Amino acid sequence: MADTKILPGVKRWSVGDITLTVLNDGWFQGSLDLITGISKDEAGALQRAGFRTQEPRVMLNAFLLTGPGRKPVLIDSGYGSFGPPTMGRVPAALAVAGVAPEAIETVLVTHCHPDHIGGLVVDGKAAYPNAEIVLHSDEAAYWLPDAALAAAPDGAKPYFENARKALAPYAARVREQSGGEVLPGITAVHLPGHTPGHCGFRIVSGDKSLLVFTDVVHLPAIQFKQPEAGVGFDVDGDQARATRKAILADLAADGTRIAGSHLEFPAVGTVSRDGDGYRFVPDLWVADEA
Amino acid sequence: MADTKILPGVKRWSVGDITLTVLNDGWFQGSLDLITGISKDEAGALQRAGFRTQEPRVMLNAFLLTGPGRKPVLIDSGYGSFGPPTMGRVPAALAVAGVAPEAIETVLVTHCHPDHIGGLVVDGKAAYPNAEIVLHSDEAAYWLPDAALAAAPDGAKPYFENARKALAPYAARVREQSGGEVLPGITAVHLPGHTPGHCGFRIVSGDKSLLVFTDVVHLPAIQFKQPEAGVGFDVDGDQARATRKAILADLAADGTRIAGSHLEFPAVGTVSRDGDGYRFVPDLWVADEA
Numbered sequence: 001m002a003d004t005k006i007l008p009g010v011k012r013w014s015v016g017d018i019t020l021t022v023l024n025d026g027w028f029q030g031s032l033d034l035i036t037g038i039s040k041d042e043a044g045a046l047q048r049a050g051f052r053t054q055e056p057r058v059m060l061n062a063f064l065l066t067g068p069g070r071k072p073v074l075i076d077s078g079y080g081s082f083g084p085p086t087m088g089r090v091p092a093a094l095a096v097a098g099v100a101p102e103a104i105e106t107v108l109v110t111h112c113h114p115d116h117i118g119g120l121v122v123d124g125k126a127a128y129p130n131a132e133i134v135l136h137s138d139e140a141a142y143w144l145p146d147a148a149l150a151a152a153p154d155g156a157k158p159y160f161e162n163a164r165k166a167l168a169p170y171a172a173r174v175r176e177q178s179g180g181e182v183l184p185g186i187t188a189v190h191l192p193g194h195t196p197g198h199c200g201f202r203i204v205s206g207d208k209s210l211l212v213f214t215d216v217v218h219l220p221a222i223q224f225k226q227p228e229a230g231v232g233f234d235v236d237g238d239q240a241r242a243t244r245k246a247i248l249a250d251l252a253a254d255g256t257r258i259a260g261s262h263l264e265f266p267a268v269g270t271v272s273r274d275g276d277g278y279r280f281v282p283d284l285w286v287a288d289e290a
Numbered sequence: 291m292a293d294t295k296i297l298p299g300v301k302r303w304s305v306g307d308i309t310l311t312v313l314n315d316g317w318f319q320g321s322l323d324l325i326t327g328i329s330k331d332e333a334g335a336l337q338r339a340g341f342r343t344q345e346p347r348v349m350l351n352a353f354l355l356t357g358p359g360r361k362p363v364l365i366d367s368g369y370g371s372f373g374p375p376t377m378g379r380v381p382a383a384l385a386v387a388g389v390a391p392e393a394i395e396t397v398l399v400t401h402c403h404p405d406h407i408g409g410l411v412v413d414g415k416a417a418y419p420n421a422e423i424v425l426h427s428d429e430a431a432y433w434l435p436d437a438a439l440a441a442a443p444d445g446a447k448p449y450f451e452n453a454r455k456a457l458a459p460y461a462a463r464v465r466e467q468s469g470g471e472v473l474p475g476i477t478a479v480h481l482p483g484h485t486p487g488h489c490g491f492r493i494v495s496g497d498k499s500l501l502v503f504t505d506v507v508h509l510p511a512i513q514f515k516q517p518e519a520g521v522g523f524d525v526d527g528d529q530a531r532a533t534r535k536a537i538l539a540d541l542a543a544d545g546t547r548i549a550g551s552h553l554e555f556p557a558v559g560t561v562s563r564d565g566d567g568y569r570f571v572p573d574l575w576v577a578d579e580a
Contacts, residue, residue, distance in 0.1 A: 007386070009577050010297055024577055051545075051560045051571045059575070089577065096297070255341075265575040270341045281341045282572070285349070285555040286317055287299050287379065 008089065008096045009061075011266035013259075013283065016205025018185065020212075021064040021097045024265045025078030025119070026087035030058040035222065036230040036237050043222050043229060050221030058219065060115055061267050062090045063212055063259060064097055065186070065203065071105035073183060075201055075212055076261060077127065082118030082162055090119050091127070104128040106183060109135045110214040110261065111195040112143040112163040113233065126169035133167065134183075136190065137176040139197025142235075191216060191247060193240030194233070210257045210268070216244050217280075218262045224248070225277040248278050257283070298379065298386045299351075301556035303549075303573065306495025308475065310502075311354040311387045314555045315368030315409070316377035320348040325512065326520040326527050333512050333519060340511030348509065350405050351557050352380045353502055353549060354387055355476070355493065361395035363473060365491055365502055366551065367417065372408030372452055380409050381417070394418040396473060399425045400504040400551065401485040402433040402453040403523065416459035423457065424473075426480065427466040429487025432525075481506060481537060483530030484523070500547045500558070506534050507570075508552045514538070515567040538568050547573070 009024025032055060035043040044054055063075040078090030094101065107128055110116055112135075120127055142148060143163040152160045167174060179190045182201070189200040189211065200213045217223045218231045227245045234240040251258060251271040259268045269282040299314025322345060325333040334344055353365040368380030384391065397418055400406055402425075410417055432438060433453040442450045457464060469480045472491070479490040479501065490503045507513045508521045517535045524530040541548060541561040549558045559572040 006577050007300055007302060009575065012297060024575075027576055051562070052574060057574065057576065264572075265577075272341070282554075284342060284347065285299070285314075286347065287296050287314055287555075 006089075008093045009265045010093045010096045011268075011285070012097075013210075013266075013268045014208075015203050015210045015257075016208035018065055018067040018070070018203055018205045020203065020210060020259060020268070021066070022259065022265060022267050023062045023064055023078070023090045023093035023097065025060040025062055025090045025093075025115070026083070027057045027059050028079075028084050028087060028115075030056045030219070032056070034232045035219070036232060036234065037228045037241060038222075038226055042226065046222045046225055049225075052221045056219050056221070059262055059264050059267075060087060061259075061261055061263070061265060062116075062119070064094065064099060066099070067205070070184075072099050072103050073186070074104050074107045074128065074131070076110055076116040076214075077107060077119030079115045080119030080121065080127070080166075082114040082166075087115070088119065101128050102130055104131045107131045107133050108182060108186070108188075108201055109133055109139070110200065110212075111136075111198040112139055112166075113195065113215075114159065114162045114166070116214075116261065117163065117166040120166045121169055124165075124169065131170070131173075133170045133174045134177055134188075135174055136188065136197030136199045137178050138190075138192070139195060139199075140174070140176050142196045191243050193236050193238070193243045195235045210259060211251070212259045212261075213247060213251075214261045216247055217260055220263055220280055224271070224280050225274065227277060252278055296379070298383045299555045300383045300386045301558075301575070302387075303500075303556075303558045304498075305493050305500045305547075306498035308355055308357040308360070308493055308495045310493065310500060310549060310558070311356070312549065312555060312557050313352045313354055313368070313380045313383035313387065315350040315352055315380045315383075315405070316373070317347045317349050318369075318374050318377060318405075320346045320509070322346070324522045325509070326522060326524065327518045327531060328512075328516055332516065336512045336515055339515075342511045346509050346511070349552055349554050349557075350377060351549075351551055351553070351555060352406075352409070354384065354389060356389070357495070360474075362389050362393050363476070364394050364397045364418065364421070366400055366406040366504075367397060367409030369405045370409030370411065370417070370456075372404040372456075377405070378409065391418050392420055394421045397421045397423050398472060398476070398478075398491055399423055399429070400490065400502075401426075401488040402429055402456075403485065403505075404449065404452045404456070406504075406551065407453065407456040410456045411459055414455075414459065421460070421463075423460045423464045424467055424478075425457075425464055426478065426487030426489045427468050428480075428482070429485060429489075430464070430466050432486045481533050483526050483528070483533045485525045500549060501541070502549045502551075503537060503541075504551045506537055507550055510553055510570055514561070514570050515564065517567060542568055
């Protein structure tokens, strides 16, 4: 029945010669209890002012990069089987975009939280069997060593275990990066705090560019307006806050186009000053932009 | 190739038991010369402030209504063969939504401009062969009589001719309405000015409702912020302006959810006060809302 089939969330955007395709992975139910740095009352008021549910839903996207002379690249993989049933839709979205998992040459991993890397693995096997994984060295050092798992508090151990599980099938083909160009026209931008090796990726083609700023913002109705607000998932909340404030100021000043993992689909737009804070202005949705 | 296939613009939204599916028809290149009521400079500044191109693109959507115990209903039909090649995508979007043209029981026509009714006809035949057309009586009286065509200035005659052409295959099954309930749970709301019989449709299901306000706003970056701004297509610009100002004030006061023919896809959200004017806040995109 038309009404029961889920329509995929797939939208292409052009960045010069490069096509950035946003692949919606779904959403999970969040909570105002996740918010740090501001009061729950203030966070709730911002949700209401943004016409969003009191207890926020958290959206999730992964990204596909294609273009002339390039093999397809993923940025993150979605939650895969690690998340709730409302998620794990990246493979279906990728199929709509016309790209087979075997064709993915590289997966650029922004960070090792399960909603970003859970989709790398299916039944213990590589979901992208021909892909190299590119990961910041600080991220690998934080999540992957045996000593890190051993030292993690019990409540955090599943995150460490999931990171190991997701990357295990790729053990022989993980390339560590430490910022700078990771593929032609694609530069890793270290945005630490949310996790130690949390990275965005800047895509440049001709005179066009776009920054996939990934988890700088998790809850758009709250954190653009009030960048003090963080989330409980931040490994270092103070550093994440400082990173967010600095990058939002830069983005609003220079008008850089961005995409975000947790921005509302189709998740591409520009940051604008709005009073003491900021506002995200989505790009115009045009079907045949790419 | 993945990059050359146009991905359809189809998004479902729930209004209680009723599913409103937005069907993107495409876009056409507009111009600041279209703007009435404010200066071209002011209009251009609003486009820039909204991160939109200086010369505005005009987006277009039609709408599908489905639900338990209902036969599918369309609101408008898109531009069909009357428009440029960047338009006419409603049939493809409808196919993605899983509804055959033969299944459409009713087409609620908001008004007789070609971008709203051009898709009713294909090669002189009814595109929706089993559909009844529902149209405001003032709209029928303005566009369809022979005397109206004869009296129209030469420059306007094609609009009259196109209206007659689009409705001709349905001659025996046009139902005129004059406001009020047109189908169970669906009420015509007369919003005159843009055209004499221009109508929105209010959809009510249980305690949920949504107003398809259609052509109250053509250029979102300009007309929400500055409701004085009209478009050259308005048959009665002063009346259209008064209608727009009144309905926007109501919508911002009561938080009514709206959909619009020329709002940016996926075209559903809420009107909020913003300084002296208004702002449109899109609803949260959730893949499986319906």
